[in-house]
Amino acid sequence: MNEASPPAVYDFASAEPQWQHAWNEAGCFAVDDIPASDRPKYYVLEMFPYPSGKIHMGHVRNYTLGDVVARYKRACGYQVLHPMGWDAFGLPAENAARERGVHPGEWTRANIAAMRAELKRMGLSIDWRREFATCDPEYYGQQQRLFLAFLAAGLAERRESFVNWDPVDGTVLANEQVIDGRGWRSGALVEKKKLAQWSMRITKFAPELLAALDGLDRWPERVRTMQAKWIGRSEGARLRFPLAAEEAGIAEVEVFTTRPDTLFGMSFVALAAEHPLALAVAARDAGAAAFVAECRGLGTSEVALEQAEKRGYDTGLCVRHPFLPDQSFPVWIANFVLMEYGTGAIYGCPAHDQRDLDFARKYGLEVPVVVVPDGEDPAAFQVGERAFDGAGRIANSGFLDGRTIEDAKQAAIGRLTEMGWGESVVNWRLRDWGVSRQRYWGCPIPVIHCGSCGVVPVPDDQLPLRLPEDVTFDRPGNPLDHHPTWKHVACPACGAAATRETDTFDTFVDSSWYFARFCSPAAATPTVRAAVDGWLPVDQYIGGIEHAILHLLYARFFTRAMRASGYVAQAEPFAGLFTQGMVTHASYKSEDGRWLYPDEVEQSHGAAVERASGRPVVVGRVEAMSKSKRNTVDPGGIIYRYGADTARWFILSDNPPERDIEWTEAGVVGAYRFVQRLYRLAEPSCGVRPEVPATCAPEATALRRTTHRTIAAVTHALEGFTFNVAVARIYELAGAIAESDRTAEADGMAFARREASEMAARLVYPMMPHLAEEIFARLGGAGLLAVQPWPKAEPALLAVQAVTIAVQIMGKLRGTIEAAPGAPAAEVIAAAEAEPNVARQLEGRRIVKRIHVPDKIVNFVVAG
RNA sequence: GCCCGCCUGGCGGAAUGGUAGACGCAGCGGACUUAAAAUCCGCAGCUUUCGGGCGUGCCGGUUCAAGUCCGGCGGCGGGCACCA
Numbered sequence: 001m002n003e004a005s006p007p008a009v010y011d012f013a014s015a016e017p018q019w020q021h022a023w024n025e026a027g028c029f030a031v032d033d034i035p036a037s038d039r040p041k042y043y044v045l046e047m048f049p050y051p052s053g054k055i056h057m058g059h060v061r062n063y064t065l066g067d068v069v070a071r072y073k074r075a076c077g078y079q080v081l082h083p084m085g086w087d088a089f090g091l092p093a094e095n096a097a098r099e100r101g102v103h104p105g106e107w108t109r110a111n112i113a114a115m116r117a118e119l120k121r122m123g124l125s126i127d128w129r130r131e132f133a134t135c136d137p138e139y140y141g142q143q144q145r146l147f148l149a150f151l152a153a154g155l156a157e158r159r160e161s162f163v164n165w166d167p168v169d170g171t172v173l174a175n176e177q178v179i180d181g182r183g184w185r186s187g188a189l190v191e192k193k194k195l196a197q198w199s200m201r202i203t204k205f206a207p208e209l210l211a212a213l214d215g216l217d218r219w220p221e222r223v224r225t226m227q228a229k230w231i232g233r234s235e236g237a238r239l240r241f242p243l244a245a246e247e248a249g250i251a252e253v254e255v256f257t258t259r260p261d262t263l264f265g266m267s268f269v270a271l272a273a274e275h276p277l278a279l280a281v282a283a284r285d286a287g288a289a290a291f292v293a294e295c296r297g298l299g300t301s302e303v304a305l306e307q308a309e310k311r312g313y314d315t316g317l318c319v320r321h322p323f324l325p326d327q328s329f330p331v332w333i334a335n336f337v338l339m340e341y342g343t344g345a346i347y348g349c350p351a352h353d354q355r356d357l358d359f360a361r362k363y364g365l366e367v368p369v370v371v372v373p374d375g376e377d378p379a380a381f382q383v384g385e386r387a388f389d390g391a392g393r394i395a396n397s398g399f400l401d402g403r404t405i406e407d408a409k410q411a412a413i414g415r416l417t418e419m420g421w422g423e424s425v426v427n428w429r430l431r432d433w434g435v436s437r438q439r440y441w442g443c444p445i446p447v448i449h450c451g452s453c454g455v456v457p458v459p460d461d462q463l464p465l466r467l468p469e470d471v472t473f474d475r476p477g478n479p480l481d482h483h484p485t486w487k488h489v490a491c492p493a494c495g496a497a498a499t500r501e502t503d504t505f506d507t508f509v510d511s512s513w514y515f516a517r518f519c520s521p522a523a524a525t526p527t528v529r530a531a532v533d534g535w536l537p538v539d540q541y542i543g544g545i546e547h548a549i550l551h552l553l554y555a556r557f558f559t560r561a562m563r564a565s566g567y568v569a570q571a572e573p574f575a576g577l578f579t580q581g582m583v584t585h586a587s588y589k590s591e592d593g594r595w596l597y598p599d600e601v602e603q604s605h606g607a608a609v610e611r612a613s614g615r616p617v618v619v620g621r622v623e624a625m626s627k628s629k630r631n632t633v634d635p636g637g638i639i640y641r642y643g644a645d646t647a648r649w650f651i652l653s654d655n656p657p658e659r660d661i662e663w664t665e666a667g668v669v670g671a672y673r674f675v676q677r678l679y680r681l682a683e684p685s686c687g688v689r690p691e692v693p694a695t696c697a698p699e700a701t702a703l704r705r706t707t708h709r710t711i712a713a714v715t716h717a718l719e720g721f722t723f724n725v726a727v728a729r730i731y732e733l734a735g736a737i738a739e740s741d742r743t744a745e746a747d748g749m750a751f752a753r754r755e756a757s758e759m760a761a762r763l764v765y766p767m768m769p770h771l772a773e774e775i776f777a778r779l780g781g782a783g784l785l786a787v788q789p790w791p792k793a794e795p796a797l798l799a800v801q802a803v804t805i806a807v808q809i810m811g812k813l814r815g816t817i818e819a820a821p822g823a824p825a826a827e828v829i830a831a832a833e834a835e836p837n838v839a840r841q842l843e844g845r846r847i848v849k850r851i852h853v854p855d856k857i858v859n860f861v862v863a864g
Numbered sequence: 865g866c867c868c869g870c871c872u873g874g875c876g877g878a879a880u881g882g883u884a885g886a887c888g889c890a891g892c893g894g895a896c897u898u899a900a901a902a903u904c905c906g907c908a909g910c911u912u913u914c915g916g917g918c919g920u921g922c923c924g925g926u927u928c929a930a931g932u933c934c935g936g937c938g939g940c941g942g943g944c945a946c947c948a
Contacts, residue, residue, distance in 0.1 A: 222868060226943060229867075234947075257948060270948090310946080336946040346948045354865090355946055429947060548943085654876045654888060662876075670889060673902095680903090725878070728887035735887090738904085806883040811929040813883050840915090851928050857882045861928050 010679035012643030016770045020123050028786040029070075029125045031079050033520040035534040042078035043535050044070040045515055045574075047543030047551070048085045051111040051133070052092065055118045057583035057625055057651075057663055058544065060635045064648045064767075065580055065657055065723070066542050067124045071766040072718050074125070075790035081535050083518040084119065084126045086112050088133035089140075089507045091169060093441045098473045104441040105469070108135055118636055122644045123770055125786070130521045134510035139517060140443035141464020142526040143509065148446060148457045149565040155201050156435075158455060162274060162339065163434055165193040170476055171438045172197060177550070192274070192296055197436035197503065198445055202557045206231055206428045208571070209556055218576035220658075223548040230549050232429020234258055237413050238343065239422025241269060241319035244328055248280035253319055253331065256342030256427050260416065261408035264397035265349040265370035267360060269319050270312065270334035272344040278333045281315045288313055288333060295335050310359040311335045322421040323398060334359060342427055350387065357387040370397045371405065433554065435506045440471055440479040442504030450491035450498040458500075459492050465500075478502055511551055512558035515541075515573055526567055533569045541574040548579070578721060581660040583651070587620035587631040595630040598665070599637075622662050633663055645768035646672045652723045652767050674731070675771055678760060681737045682775045684744070685754040689780060696748030699740065703752040706736040707759050708797035714763045715790070723767070733760050754779065762791050800855075807832040808859040814838045817858075825852040832858040 023029065035041040046066035049059055070082040086108075093104035100107075112133055119126075132139050150156040164173040168188035177183065178190050202209075210231045213224045236258035243251055253269055271278045273295035282289040291313040312335065318328040329347075336355055337346055350360035350367040360367055371392045372378045378395035394400040399415070400408045416422040436445065446458035446465045458465050468486045471479040480486060480502040491498035515538050519531040543551075552574070559573040588596040590610055601608050601617050608617040625632045638647050650671035655661040696704070710733040717726035737756045743749060758779050765772035765785050776785040800821050805828060807815045815835040819828050829850050832838060842860065849861035 222943080225868065229944060232947070236948080255948080259948080334946095336948095338947070341947045343948095348948090353948070355948080358946095427947085545942085656877080659870095659877095664876095664889080666889060667876085674888090677903090722878095724876090725887085728878070731887050741904095804883075808882085808929070811882095811927095816883065837915095849928060851882095853882060853929095857929080859882080859928050 008680050008683050010676055010771065010774065012645060012675070012770065015774045016121070016123060016644055019770045019773045020120065022773070022784060023125070023786050026784055026787070028784065029074075029080075029082060029127050030129060031081050031127055033523075033528060033531040035079055035081075039077060039079045041081065041535060042070075042073040042540075043081045043515075043538045044073065044540050045081075045083070045518070045538045045542070047541070047547065048087050048511070048514060049115065050087045050090060050092075051108055051115055053111040053114055055115055055635050057633060057635055059119075060122065060647055061580055061583055061651045061657075061661070062542060062544070063119065063122060063124055064651050065578070066540075067122075067126075067648075067769075068652065068718070068723060068766040069540050069542075070125050071769060071786070072790065074786075075765070075788065077789065080125075081518065082124075082126050083130040083521075084124070084128065085131055085514055085518065086115075086133035086135075087507065087511050087514075088112065088135040089442045089504075089510055091439065091441070094439065094473065097441075103469070105135065105467075108133070108441075118639075121636075121639050122648070125769070130518050132517065132521050134443070134507075134514065135441070137464040137466050138522070139514075140510070141466075142517065142523075143443050143505070143513070144446040144458070144463050144465055145460065146513065146526050146562065146565070146567065147505075147509075148460070149567070150200070150561050151447075151457065153561075153565050155204065155561045155564065156198060157201060158196060158198050159432075160194065160196045161199075161434075162192050163195050163197060164190045165195075166190055170478075172434060172436055195436075197434050198501075200433040200435055200509075200557065200561070202433045202554075203428060203430055205557055205560050206233070206430045208560065209430075209553070212556075212572060216572065216575075216577070219574075220577065220579055223545070223552065223577060223579065226548045227553055230430065230553065234427050234429075236260065236425060236427060237409075237416060237422050238425040238427075239322070239347075239416055241321070241329075241347070243331075244318040244320060247277060247317060248283070250277050250280060253277060253345050254343045255345045255347050256425065257347060259349065259352065259409070260412040260422075261394060261400065261403075261405050262349040262352050262370050263321075263323060263347075263412055264394075264400065265351050265368045266321060266329060266347050267350055267356075267366040267368060268329055268348040269331045270337050270346050270348055270359070271315075271331065272337040272339035273333055273335065274339040275333070275337075275344045277317075277331070277345075278315070281317070281333070285315070288315060291333055295333075310355060310362055312359060312363060314363070322416060322419055330365075332359075332363075340431060341429065351383045352387055352389055354387040354389070357383065357385075361385070368396060370394060370400075433506075433557070435509055436503040437506050438478040438481070438502075439504050440467065440473075442507060443510060444480070445501045445503050445505060447501045448489055448491060448498050449501065450494060450496060452496060453491055453493040453498075456491055456493050456498070462492075480504070508550060508554050509558075512554045513562065515555070516559070516562065516568060527562070529567075529569070532567070536568060536570045537572055537575040540576045540578065542578045542580060544582070545579040552577070578657070580657050581655065582624040583663050584622050584660050585625050585631040585633060585663045586622050587629045589618040589620060591615055591618075595628070597630045598633055624660075625663070638668060642668060642672045643675065643770070645771045646675050649674065649727070649768050653727045654724055656722060656724055658721075674734070675768065678734055678764065679771065679775060681734055682757040682761065682779060684741070685750075685757045686778045687780060688750055688754050690751040690754060693748035693751050696752070697743070697746035699743040699746045700748035700752040703736055703740050703749070703756055705797050706733060707752070707756045708793040710763065711759060711791050711793040712798055715793075718766065726763075727767070730760060730764055733763070759791055761785065762788065803855045805832070805855065806857045807835055807838050808857060809838065809841055809862060811859060814841055819855075821855055825854070828852060829858055832860075 044066050046062045070080050074080045088108050093108050096102055096107045097104045164178045166173050166183035166186055166188055168186035169183060173183055183190055210228060210233055213228055236256060237260040238256050240252045240254045273292045278292055282292045312332040315331045317331040319331060321327055348356040350357040351369045352371055367383055369381055369383055372381045372395045373392040394403045394408045400411055413424045444465045444467060448456045450456050468483055471483060473479055487500040487502050489498055489500055516527050516532050519535040520528040555573050560571050562568045563571055588601045590596055600611050602611045608619050610617050650668050710729050713729040714726045740753055761772045761775035773785045802818050803821050804816050805819050806813055815837045817831045817835050829852055846863040847860050848863050851859040
């Protein structure tokens with residue numbers, strides 16, 4: 001180092017493409033459709049991207065995390081399936097078509113090409129031969145085949161129903177896609193509309209989708225809870241109240257309740273506005289019709305948000321009561337009753353349900369108390385403005401009096417069943433999944449509507465049913481429907497003139513089985529059993545928490561439906577799930593209120609100013625990167641300036657992967673410095689091929705211990721998904737290598753230093769693969785690091801020679817002593833008592849108890 | 865309203881009930897340099913009469929020992945929400 005040689009600089013710009021090329025040439029990341037039997041398999045998958053045109057930092061994080069797992073598992077001897085594809089259907093392509101006159105397919109393909117190039121520059125260990133886009137007819141044709149199988153199996157059906165209509169996007173939305181009463185994409189208030197549309201019978205699997213959550217022990221608890229709540233199992237009773245007089249042929253009202261114990265506390269029945277009986281009344285009663293129309297126009301969620309006011313309309317109808325034959329109860333239409341849940345009708349028990357109480361107070365209905373808290377007088381207990389829904393005893397309820405709530409539920413259901421008025425039932429919150437979308441850029445639903453044959457599947461030999469290319473976007477609505485010829489066909493069954501279904505699938509259908517298709521992406525059938533049965537389930541799935549319900553639930557359903565149709569053996573698609581945090585950044589606003597990109601801002605004299613004008617900038621909060629706030633950083637630019645490894649290293653440093661991470665320029669520069677430092681640290685060992693030394697100086701042994709402890713620690717951290725800790729341990733090893741420079745001449749040090757450098761490269765490989773290959777090659781390593789096995793720590797070097805034992809008095813640290821590992825208690829305690837500071841403090845005090853935890857701690861408990 | 869998670873230096877964070885603050889960022893000091901950058905080395909929770917005292921949101925408990933376990937409170941974040 002004394003020579004005036006310029007410090008080595010790692011030229012990532014030439015090294016990164018070179019190593020990517022080398023991996024590609026060697027086929028390091030390719031696996032077969034049918035996994036080989038000689039090694040265990042591991043399927044790593046990151047949620048595939050929508051091809052918007054550019055990758056963003058969320059992608060960088062997602063795919064880096066997956067790549068660390070893939071490269072690590074490969075080194076551990078697994079054959080690793082790590083594919084990439086494109087969630088390529090969807091509305092943005094149609095919007096681009098409307099705005100710029102470019103065909104959605106062309107726009108999408110161009111975006112895919114741009115993003116593929118960016119992802120490749122990240123150096124991901126992906127088997128690119130498996131790449132596909134969901135808009136490829138070869139993919140969506142197989143999806144059509146799956147759908148027809150589901151149709152035949154009764155897992156898909158066409159149904160006339162109220163749907164969520166997004167007036168801005170001009171399409172139907174699934175319940176899952178309505179958030180706070182607004183469309184998840186457009187943000188428009190959703191309307192209710194009755195339409196015939198296709199739906200997937202996800203409710204058929206509700207019990208098993210719920211039960212199987214328990215087995216997903218490598219899923220975050222949070223996601224499992226969210227799904228469980230969404231599926232929403234509740235036990236209760238269904239019961240039928242006969243109407244005092246029939247209305248339009250309707251003789252009774254069926255309700256669902258979880259509180260049959262409070263049946264004696266009933267004071268009314270309430271119907272949803274869309275309930276058949278409500279509609280029947282509305283048909284003859286103008287007041288009812290007006291109220292029903294009002295409820296429908298508002299949308300239930302809007303009411304909840306804006307006013308939360310209970311409103312109703314008295315139909316004038318009455319029902320009889322199973323246990324109170326002498327009384328009758330009024331039937332109301334109420335705005336707080338949901339047609340989608342239960343039976344669309346409830347019985348009101350105001351004393352013990354807050355909503356019912358609000359309603360009863362407003363309309364002057366009775367409030368009979370039937371549950372009394374322990375210690376209260378049943379005759380005197382009254383309910384004010386708060387309903388009582390706590391524990392207590394049943395009262396004023398005939399045969400139920402004195403029972404607990406649970407007992408009373410059973411007794412009431414038993415009596416109802418005997419009387420034939422009702423029965424116990426399990427109700428689910430989950431609704432069937434409406435998949436029809438009135439869109440062009442999606443997978444065509446492969447059915448034909450024939451006047452005489454009804455719904456006829458498109459014959460298998462006509463799949464894929466392709467989208468027509470020649471469509472126009474010059475008017476609102478569905479271009480497929482407007483197409484002059486596409487929808488007109490002869491019925492495959494009878495030959496008569498018929499029309500094609502012009503709706504396409506919700507794009508969530510496309511992403512519900514892509515993980516299965518990756519196993520055999522070119523197959524002439526949706527799946528190849530030996531391939532999917534060999535590779536599935538995905539061992540580690542990685543993506544954002546925002547898909548905790550929608551995508552993950554649909555994929556779970558789809559896998560079950562595929563199993564029922566014989567396409568896979570597995571019921572669960574994802575054995576392990578990891579939800580990553582978001583990438584955040586400070587946001588900036590100019591004086592005149594424009595959002596500024598971080599690139600437009602610079603630091604000047606400790607204050608942020610606008611680069612172009614020098615004007616001060618308001619620094620806003622650190623939040624998720626978003627285009628609207630312009631607080632985004634383009635990964636492409638970062639990779640160009642600092643290299644892929646720097647970007648990967650930064651995004652793995654500091655934060656645990658599940659937590660949000662703040663992207664900072666300083667952090668990136670820090671990561672880049674480490675890339676260069678590690679490269680420089682290895683330099684003295686380049687070309688050195690020392691034998692295992694006969695004797696090692698203590699310094700050399702110490703370095704070797706650090707090296708092997710780091711191997712163990714990094715391995716442990718990678719296994720536990722605590723990549724930030726792995727990063728920290730590698731920093732420590734780098735520090736140890738740097739320190740060893742001072743004793744480079746000691747016995748065995750050349751060997752120890754070379755070993756440390758090589759191990760640093762090998763340990764850093766999953767995270768910074770290009771740099772690792774470069775260092776490994778310069779050290780004289782044979783072949784590609786990408787095919788090297790994961791290093792193993794030598795147990796002899798992990799064994800500690802001496803331990804530092806903390807000495808406490810009454811739990812407070814008073815000193816430390818060195819001891820041999822496993823030293824006998826008496827010896828250690830004696831040494832602890834002799835420690836000068838400890839001895840001084842123990843003077844004149846009586847030791848009551850001596851606690852000795854081997855190799856850890858000694859604690860003296862003293863009197864007084 | 866209900867459910868879940870989180871709360872540790874200036875900042876991100878580390879810590880199988882056993883020496884709190886590893887590692888990094890920012891900071892400070894030094895070396896090298898005409899100088900700066902880069903690099904390298906070092907310091908660093910607060911406080912102190914230099915013995916020590918205080919310290920992981922707050923209050924209490926269990927324990928020889930609590931960031932960690934238990935109970936309560938507060939704050940922040942997220943999810944669900946007229947679900948009968």
